[in-house]
Amino acid sequence: MSQINRLNGGQIDTSRSLTFRFDGTRYQGHPGDTLASALMANGVRLMGRSFKYHRPRGVLTSGSEEPNALVELRSGARQEPNTRATTAELFDGLEARSQNRFPSLKFDAMAINDRFSNFLTAGFYYKTFMWPAAFWEKLYEPIIRKAAGLGSLSLQDDPDEYDKGFLHCDLLIVGAGPSGLAAALTAGRSGARVILADEDFAFGGRLNSETFSLGEDAAAEWVARTLAELNALPNVRCMIRTTVIGAFDHGICGAVERVSDHLPVPAPGKPRQILWRIYAKRTLLCAGAIERPIAFENNDRPGIMLAGAMRAYVNRWAATPAQKVAVFTNNDDGHRTAVDLIAKGVNVAAVIDPRPDAPRVADCELLAGAQVTDTSGRLGLKFIEVQLADGSERTIECGALGVSGGWNPNVHMTCHQRGRPVWDAGIAAFVPGDDGPAGLTVAGAADGAFSTHAALTTGASQAAASLEQLGIAAKPVDLPAAEDTPVNLKPFWYVKGGKGRAWLDQQNDVTVKDVKLAHQENFRSVEHLKRYTTLGMATDQGKTSNMGGLAIMAELAGKSIPEVGTTIFRPPYTPVAMGALGGRSRGKHFHPVRETPSHKWATEQGAVFVETGNWLRAQWFPKPGETEWRQSVDREVRAVRGSVGVCDVTTLGKIDVQGTDAAQFLNKVYANAFAKLAVGKTRYGLMLREDGIAMDDGTTARLAEDHFVMTTTTANAVGVYRHLEFVHQCLCPDMDVQLISTTEAWAQYAVAGPNSRKLLQKIVDPEFDISNEGFEFMACREITVCGGLRARLFRISFSGELAYEIAVPTRYGDALIRRLMTAGAEFDVVAYGTEALGVMRIEKGHAAGNELNGTTTALNLGMGRMVSKKKDAIGSTLSEREGLNRDDALALVGFKPQDSSAKVTAGGHLMELGTPVDASHNQGYVTSACYSPILNSSIGIGFLKDGANRMGETLRLVSPLTGSEVQVDVVSAHFVDPKGDRLRA
């Protein structure tokens, strides 16, 4: 197919052709094309459908602010909805489809909405669809949801990779048009570290789309020369295809580099995109300006676009939207479009300018004092209706219309920290206020300095000023002479008097009438206007539409535009792929994996692992023939209680506490007394938050007068350490105590069961007496094992059996567990996992995470008397409050089903017999439950009102969620060995 609207010249490489498809049709374009420019060259104007009325649409712009020409790019798992055809770089084999239409772009059944547009005005949905109530979810909403939305996700996992990185610089320059390049040159030559970023795939900004000369040269030559110099400077980093998305606190900017979006697929090992966090001491915004349209009836037809965009397509991409065009402008800049198009051989039918004194610039008909009142052409512009200065009407045939209502400085980033732009009547636009992000200044068109000369000079001077604040001297650079045309514009927002619809927000189908209706219904503030009509809420965030809406509201309210105000731009500047923000933290790499020193060994044993926080812990160790997890767990429990087992408890937090005040410090952080703990002894400690609620528990061993080793639960290791440092540094700064987390320094194993001592005696070096008398319950000692390896031994028990925990330096963990298993063979030692550990602690009535749920007190846990009143411990004072000392306070008790085959459900609630099952009769709840292979029954522990005084009572354990109800007897939580004979054996 021939490129019927391709012109000569432009920044495209016509020596090579690229083949692409749009809605299945094959076309050809060239390197340097965007999808939009290539389609335009091929005579395609219709590229999309609008959101609400499904109106046929073509391109409005030539940049990232495009509201209309949105396509689904690529296919399969790489399908990418809502891609702007105006920024999608053409590559060979590119595939794109139009979206939000059915069955085809040319014939869209949903365009019936357009026929009923009179009923579908702003906010109509708030006024209807209310009866009957149930019909909303069943009928109305599904229809609305199906019709709404734009493109589709493939719902397949994104196959591409994304990276993240950090960059640091003295000066970040956002935008590489004339002001950005002049700034980069100034800063680069000064030796400052400079980053120059531009969202486009070619540096030069607007210079690429204009025919200006700079000095003696064409603009392109100056751009190329400047870039060559910048690229040669080691202190300057030029980042193409890089959009600075937001200005965050303290000079940190986010930027997205589209590394591979211009390629069919990313090169091997390359990411699709990179999210850069740029730490900039100063930022210079050189983001240019965005042209704004004029609203008139049917101003949304394919072929009607911004005048500057039309000029860009012709100059940069050598593509014209039609062979015959017209221009409608209220300012002198719009006339340039006619000049440039005529120079390229395009037939310009007329320039229509509502200003009676419009200048004659182009060599074509000028209709001064005239305005476009209507257009026709269903799938593409055919005619425009013009009202002439004398009031007469004229129809002009044209396939495209360039429209300019003036330019808005691109103030976006200056608002990211809630800065407010200010009105500049000279250019009838908002310019940056002085309350932008700290360290950010603005130059060029973004600051309202519209001429090329002004862009160059302000870019250079602002860069120098920024560097001066950093103590870096920047010499003036020699800038070329450039056009310095003053802005000449008469504000003209919309054509009055028409009966039809004139579009402001083309994507969301917000028209002048909608703004009028919002005003009529008192949605008059900017925020109300935006939210009620959806003006500016589309994918372009109102870059081309907000000003028109504001101007009309101002007129209706009898106020000036700045009195009506402006909505605040928020990051990101342009929408960002979620993948880029997610980076590599997905799938298995979402969080780091922590493995214990014996992880490899456990894997060899066929362990099933479970995530506990970031740790992976062995949950159970299935043996051949065991088909169900319960078989393994029951076997492990029986083996431990019958002989001996080994469990990896490395994940428990370990904190070394040293110093002459260490005992005093522990006395402060534990609710129970620690000051008098003897050397060589271990004690259970309950740690409270300041509000008197249990924070954590564990054992702390005193290895020496001034040396303790604290253990915490796995889950709270980090939080407890932080808390201890708080108590030390903020509350008791003069205590002589040093804290260090040693969780990763020691591998630790529980060795539990009646034969545990015998097993340990085989590896503990003989000079250490670990007999019952020589090393009694709760003893601790630094020892050596296996012939000299230093270790720590604690006689503590979570299982309720005779048990020890033995710790060795991490690098010996793997060796130790292998040695324990070998040495234990004669006792039929088993490895047991967290499930068996959990069963045994429930059988023993030990609280764990399910019980320490952040709302339980020492009293609830049956440890109320442990809270010492004789010392100043964290949490002791507020423990005295009434609500924490109720007579019917919840107490930890055990539950056993009357029918031993019935199951106790964790999370079930307790009711008295014969009372209604509802919240007001709730007596408590079960926190943990398991099957006890020792008791041959399901058992549970949990909290019961006044539980300590209700032993023997029968209750109903109800779980309506899981549909179960069983009768349980209240028993002691210590199901196994309540007197503790075993652990002292």
Add this chain to the structure above:
Amino acid sequence: MRYSGLRVIKEALTGHKGWKAAWRDPEPQPSYDYVIIGGGGHGLATAYYLAKQFGKKRIAVIEKGWIGGGNVGRNTTIIRSNYLLDGNEPFYEFSLKLWEGLEQDLNYNAMVSQRGILNLIHSDPQRDAFVRRGNAMILNGADAELLSADQIRAEYPFLNFNDARFPIKGGLAQRRGGTVRHDAVAWGYARGADSHGVDIIQNCEVTGFRIEDGVCKGVETSRGFIGAGKVAACVAGSSGRLMAKAGMRLPIESHVLQAFVSEGLKPVLPGVITYGAGHFYCSQSDKGGLVFGGDLDGYNSYAQRGNLPVVEDVCESGMSLIPAMGRARLLRMWGGIMDMSMDGSPIIDRTHIEGLYFNGGWCYGGFKATPASGFVYAHLLATDTPHDTATAYRFDRFRRGYMIDEKGMGAQPNLH
């Protein structure tokens, strides 16, 4: 004027000339019986129920900016009553029931959409906790459903079931949960209140309280003194700033919570999904945008904007749960200021100053509470007794030791 499909058709045929202002813009009167400070969802709902349900007259809502400009317009629109504790669950269930009849009551379509909310489970302890919660919900008259991983996979096949770091092991669903068009809630209540004679006074900032002998007589405002029989503060997000003018320190910190929306997409997510292994929850609006959020930024802030680390954290969680999201684009991010209370639960109570009442501390549960908050606050204002579902929301619960701590995080607001 009454809204209906017929009215829409009639107006369409007659040029939409007949639509009236949704609410008036009256000049403030010298005094009212009730002055409600704060024209957000809660304040407007309070005024509406005070007038309609409790038959009170001479009511004003004063708002420093435009109504609905605070958190009611910057949340993620979720409604649910999946709370655990007795102090909370009856209140939120009452709220959900009010949502269910809201549109007919207000004659305003706020698009209450009960497409369900699903909290994912990734570990056994989490399942135990969710079973307890689901049971508590049912015992309080709400609905709850425990789903297996297979059931979830059938409904949401595109969640990460292949290589998840924290595999999905089940979920707790509340089918009656869902979303509501947030702005419409403010507008619907405003219109309803206005039609019952409430004066809604925009651009009227409270600059001080007139307190004489321990009695609040009214408020000083940017538009002059307004006398009041009772003054009702209702400015969650700015509670600390406002109540400082009455000399009060609160058990509240102000924190920023960011929220996000993607570009419009054809329907993907039917209901609300909450990730149980990362900071991420997501729904899809009727317009097609994926609306999502995560954790607080974590530091005290009144700036209504956040920073990149949390943006990344939320998106990392999102990508790990829904790997197909990678090619959707985040369109807009914004921040709201949360009244983070010391136990994560709100306060609706009298203050120690006679005639001055307080409603705040909503953390990020405020939106779903809007109808009930308005109703029970109106009840308190009208009767001087707390509504049955809100008896626990007292100031003195901290002093007396009756915290309502759903998350069990204690007196650290940024963890709730």
Add this chain to the structure above:
Amino acid sequence: MIINHPLLGPRDSQEFTYLGDASLIDRPDWQAENAVDQFHDYLYLRDNPAGSHRELWFHETGDRSWLVVTRDTTTHEITAVELARDVARARGRSK
């Protein structure tokens, strides 16, 4: 955000964990007559200013210092960073 650590220089705020108002340093006397009331005010009540705020940050993935950061809650501008230990001593805290 960037926190200028008094010992380590500028560090990204992601290395830190936030606690809250630096008044948490001023823990009351447990033996005071109205200790419960004092502890209530200490633990639960906040000035919560819109403006300059002294607050505690913990350099969790750094040197484990607790810092008192003076930061404006409306602009996030940081004007001072001190070691909490020094602040605590200056407020009379010892052992």
